Structure formats: C-alpha cells, structure tokens
Amino acid sequence: MKEDYPFGEIEAKWQSVWDQDGAFETNLEQAKNPYYCLMMFPYPSGKLHVGHGRNYIIGDAVARYKKMQGFDVLTPMGWDAFGLPAENAAIKTGTPPAAYTRANIATMKQQLRAWGCMYDWKKEVTSCEPDYYRWTQWLFLQLHERGLAYKKEAPVNWDPVDQTVLANEQVLPDGTAERSGAKVETRMLSQWFFKITDYAQRLLDDLDKLEGWPERVKTMQKNWIGRSEGTEIYFSLVSRSDGVKDAFENVPCFTTRVDTIYGCTYMSVAPEHPQLKEWISGMPQEEAVLEFIKDSAALNDIDRQSDTREKKGVFTGRFVINPYTGEEVPLWVADYVLMYGTGAVMAVPAHDTRDWSFAKKYDLPIRISIQNREGTLFLDEMDDAYTEDGICYDSAEFTGMPNRDAISRMSKKAEAAGFGKATVNFRLRDWLISRQRYWGAPIPIMYNESGQAVPVPADQLPVLLPEDVEFKPTGESPLRSSEEFMKAIHPESGAHCVRESDTMDTFVDSSWYFLRYLSAQDDRQAVDAAIANKWMPVDQYIGGIEHAILHLLYARFFTKVFYDLGLIDFDEPFKQLFTQGMICKKGSDGNLHKMSKSKGNVVSPDELLKKYGADTVRLYTLFIGPPEKEAEWQDAGVEGASRFLKRLWRRVADNHTLLLEAADLKITMDEMETPERDLYRKTHETIQQITRGLDGAFTFNTAVAGIMELMNAVDQLKISEDSSRAAKAVYRDAMETVVLLISPFAPHIAEELWSELGHPKSVLQARWPEVNKRALERDVIEMVIQVNGKTRDKLQVSASASTESIEADVLALDSVQKWLEGKTIRKVIVVPGRLVNVAAS
C-alpha cells in the first residue's frame, strides 16, 4: 500500500469501476425498495463552479447513503437546456444554440463525473432535444384541450433587454427582470397563458400535505398565492348629467372590510379599468380623466406602487349608489387602485389609511362607521384612519355589533338582496408562457385565415425548431424569419395556416422533467403511469432556495394537472424538499457575493481537483457549514479537509498488516480493557450521531466533525503488534466504521481503503453500520457537580448508583463543602447521568 494518499490515481480508478459495474443504474420495473433522489437539473451554462457543486455533492451523498441502507436508489440527471444564454451566445459568437448547448453538456457531464457524482445516465433527459420537447408540446395540447392554455390580450411584463415577455414570477419586487436585470415595462400584447389560477386553492391547501418541506418555502408560496376572503358588492352607476338618476350599470367592487361600508364616502377605480373610458364618454370631465389615465400609464409599476409617492386621482363626474344605504357617492379614478379583484374599491377614509390620505388631499368627506371599545373615537381628533377592530357605528341595523361578526352578516344581507356575495380573491395571476425568442419549445398551434388558433394534431409532433433563422432579437420571435417553419396546413380542411411563432417559457420544460426521467426512452408516451406511480412522488428533492416560488409552484401545478388528466395517481411531486444555501466568496469589491462570473469570485473546481482531489473538495463542501445556510468559501478550509484525508490514508497504510490480521479476530465486550472499550463506545456513538443526522436534518457538517472526532479517538488508542486481541479487533472495527461512515462524503478514498482492508466488493454494497446499543452503555458516569448553578467539581459515579447515594457522595466532597460554608442547603437536584446541583443560601 502506498505511503502517500494517491488521490488522482484512485479517483480515476473508482469512477471507471462504478461505470463498469453500472453501480448507479436502476431497473425501474424490478426495483423492490424504490428511493427517488432528485437534484434540480442544471442549465448547461458552460462550466460548473464549486458553488454549483454543493447541490450535486449533497445529492450524491444522500444517494450513496440510501444505497448502503439497501434502497434501490434512482438518481438521474439531465439538462434544462432551452433558454436565453445559448441564444445570446449565438448572437455574439455565431455558434448555433444547439451546438453551444451540446458542447456545454459534454463539459459539465465530465465535471460531475470528476466530482464523483454518479448518475444513471440511461435516464438522461435534455429539454432542447425533440424527443423531450415533443412531449412538452403534447402537454401543452392537453392543457389547451381542457381550456387551461389560452391566449389573451393583456398588460404583460416586457423585458427590453432580452426583448421578450416575462411571467410575473420572473419579475423581482423592485421591478427588474430576474434574468437580465433590466427594468421591466408594461405592454399590451396578445399572449399565451396557463390557467394556474384555477388551481390556486388546491395549490394553497395542499401545502399542508408537504410535511417534508421547509416552512419558509411553504410560507413564500402561500404569500405568492395570496388568498383573501371578502365580499363583492355591486354599486349602481348613475348618470346625473341630466339630473335624472338612471341606474344603467353595476360596478362590482371587492372588499375584505364590508363591515366598514356605512363609512363609504366615495368609490375609486383603477386608471386601467376596462370600462372607465366608456363611463366618462361625453362627460365634462372626460378630457381630464383621459389625461389622468395617460399620466398613470406613463408611470412604471415600481414608481406607481411606491408607497411614499403621493396618491393622485380625479373625479369622473359620475356617481355610484351604495346598495346598503341607497346613498350616492362620487366615482373617482385613482392611481393607488390596482387592477386587482375588480379594479374598483369602495373608499372608507375613516378606516383605511390609503383612503384617509386620499380623502384628506382631495377634501372628500370622512365618516366613522367603526367605533372603538371605549367609544372615544372622534373625527376631529383623528390624524389617521382607525383600522383596528371595534363596534359598528352609524351602520343601520348592524350598529352596536362587533365588526368581525358584522362581516358575515353584511355579506349575507348582500347575497339575500342580490347586490353582492362573499368572494375569495387570489394574488396569483395566470402563468404567461409565451416568449418571443428562438431557443425554446415551439408552441404547437397554427392560425387559420381568420386568425383562429388551431392545435397541431398530436401525431404531427414535434413541431421542430428550424435552423434557418436570424437570431437578432427584434421583439418578434426569430422563428418568423423561417418561411419553411411558418407554413402549416390545416389538419382537416387542408387550408394554408400560419404557425404560432412564439416559444414556451423554459419553466414549462422544467415543470415535468422529474416524470420524464422515469420514461426517458419511451417514444410512445410522455409518462408511463405504472412506473410513475411506483417511483413518485420524489422521496428527496434537493435544490436552491431561489426556486422556492417559480419552479416549485409550476411543478406542483403540472403534477395536479397530470393527476386531473388521469395520467398519474398522485398530486404532489416532491415528498421531501431540501434547499441548500448558496456558496459565497469575497468578490473583487471586497464584499461577500454569491459565486458568479460577473462578481469575479468564482472558484473553479479544476485546479482544486488537481491539487487536492475530488474527495477533499467534497468533504470541505459538506463541512463548510449547515447545508441550508449560505456559506463563505475559504481556500484555507480546503487544506484542512485534505489534511484529514491524508491522515486517514496514513493510518491505514501504517497499520496495514495489523489491520488485515485483525480481520478474523472474534472477541466479546468482556475481553475489552478500558481504552478499547472507550473506543468501541465512541465508534457506536458516532454511528448513531451520523445516522440520525443524515435521516433528519442533513447535518453533514456535524457528521464530518463526528468522523474527525472518531479518528481522534482512534489515535488515542496506541496500537502495535504487541497489543491485545481485543485492542486490535476494536481498532480494526473503528477504522472500518470510519471508512463506511465517510464513504457517502468521500467515496473514492473509502472504496480504496475498503478494498485495502480486505473487502472484495464495493463499499456501496456494504451495509451501513448499525448501532450496538450495548456498546453505548457505561459502567461509570462522570457527573457535573454544581453549587447554586456554578460548576465546582466532577464526580465519577457508578451507573447503578442510587440518587440518595450520589447525593450523599456529593455533599461529602471538600470542593462542595467549601462553597456551602455558612449556608443552608435548600434543595439538591440530581439529574440522572448528568449533573447534581446543590441549591443553598
């Protein structure tokens, strides 16, 4: 056995062995004990850095651990291969996106292998290949058939840099695009949507089923869905231009505070309200209102929604009738009203801070309709709206009722009288999926002469991406430049049609890839139900927190649609979710940033692998800190991991003969003297600690620390040829345990040492060590002795000693007596196996 740890040699060797053995290939039909370990598939951007590595290293560790526990583990890998960077690269360098993407995939595959992250490549999927996007298109057709995919003219988010529209989820709270960073504009365009809002309630309710998901991810999804319960009330619009009150239309408005309705003194609608122009037509105020609409439209969403900006509005000249009071109130258009709910809100300045400031500015009347418990609310003493709970006031038959109770009563009244109803509103909007870019799956639709959408028949899929296109982004899909592509024939009439030229958002591709892995080679169907039902939901999903809303919400939506289509019999895709933190490093500006090319803080794995080997990089990545938290990459830390692996290697090499000889020793615990008994106990304590950590919270950092501690304990047992049989046997047992425990983290060195310890088969086929409960027992326990809560001494106590005898022994100690001088003992607390605290005063 070599003296020095030859990481380069053994890593190459074992990677080939795993490949040849098909160690990571899974027979989906025959597997008896399925465990689906999934990592978010990467976008093939070129090269992986050590920050990306965390995801795959954690996933590989889980897969190996579960394998050793006897599961039939499926760990597939694939490529989220459509997307803008490839297209932008094509514009810049002239390399076609397909070639660029395939080259990146080859590089990254090699990198993953070099890390020792092994996958079942027989199940690889690549979303930009026709054998994949054919089924993405097929799924689009399924949604279309059921009315879940539709096209409509709507105000959409336009990214002026990437020259395409974006989904709401792709726009950051500051109004910039998640991908390009450009300030997003609003445009009216006709676009394709998926009707995710139909699933809002289920997406919300089923979050409760996801016990294995981090609470914060569930909270984020909950906020995003944004359910609010309230009442829709129909106010009648009246014209008073000729002095006659002719109610000619209903203006529905949504409120969560119907209890305040008797304090409603005006109504405001959003400037984009679709009927507004109609209502003001011919009014003396028409010009002023149109002007106002124009001004509001000029503001982008960020400025418009900034809460520091002063609210603006104008009177429309029209009035509406509050159906509860029969009273006429003026109708305003105000820029603080959004096209949410119905785009119209009843304004109650006394009980809503926004209405308050608006009413103050435009001198609109304010009327109290909720009184506080003390009855001390007076208009002239208020300097802001009263938004707390209270008692209905000046509210007809509801006066005196607690306002919370009034909400349902008032809703019921509206329903009974036909001027309103209880309603639920969601913040969630439909998912905008069309993109005016080339590198995506074409939307399988054509248009006939009258412009009607005709779905491409399923048997004509895939609609192939053409290659003869001009990439330059013009705001129009590049596909339009391909004459061949644009031509289509109506499936029934044979008439000439024009193809849809937009492509699908790449989040569509990634919303179902975990299902396709299970049928990757199947060219007859998207998903094989029997296999999917056997393997899904995914047992463990691992990925970045940045996908908490986008990808994870869309994937849940798709799974529910599949369920409704009868394709599968489960309706949530991921049982257990783990979101790892990002790896950061000080950038060229001296601040900590997420690793990225633009910040100049990327650590490339290539040099590290050459200098230290993959196992060192893996071990350090796991040791760096709690895996769910962000971590700062420190090059010096890698050195520590390397030192440890070298030491482990040396211990085996130095005692190689002895370790091999000890293989056949059969001993019992009775033969062990104290030092080896201690090591034996430590060995099993470590097994317990690490196994618990891997099953629960993924505490890889403490698992690695635990192995290091065990190694330190191994070094405490001085071993030589002259040592006892028991000592040798325990020593070997401890070393074998170290190798087994470290194998999910540092698999190459573990394989090599396992074989050096005389095992002919791969460590992956060894069983994960089990805790021997008897090994954990102690005859003598060290107890901490406290006086008044301060540690004063320690005492070795027999494990069988009674509380009374321990108490007596403790009180006899000089070190205790010293602190009790002149005091009366009040109480003695004995915590068995832990400590004794003498309380005295």
Add this chain to the structure above:
RNA sequence: GCCCAGGUGGUGAAAUUGGUAAACACAAGGGACUUAAAAUCCCUCGACUUUGGUCUUGCGGGUUCAAGUCCCGCCCUGGGCACCA
C-alpha cells in the same frame, strides 16, 4: 408596515432540545524532528485575573435549582410579501 429565519471566540461553527458554552476545524503562537524548508507530531488558544476565582452566547427585564435554549420588551442582519382594498 406585515410575516419568517438568524445574531455564540480572530474565522467557519457545535451544543443530546432546559443540564459542563465554545465540540470539530481554520487562522495564530510556541515546541519536537530537519543543515534548512515542506510535510508530520506535541502543546497553547473567549475575556479579565491578585491564579483563589470572576465575567461571557445582540441589549434590558422575567420564569427556573439551572437559560445560548422558555416568556416579555427593544436593537441589528438576512429573506419573503407589500397602495392586494
């Protein structure tokens, strides 16, 4: 503003869930080996200290024999939502 996570040595962090605060590492300092260096091995390493101890987990209170951990009130950092009626 609302909701959620956090705040522990020079650094990354641990702490069996209320029971010895700082495990395991990194960095630093000292020593051994060496002609020398690297590597390796050993020791020190929260602060103060009269070497007896005292203090120490963002700050201030509280509960308890005992609080990093529980409760109340603040401060700070990160994340999510935010003119959503």
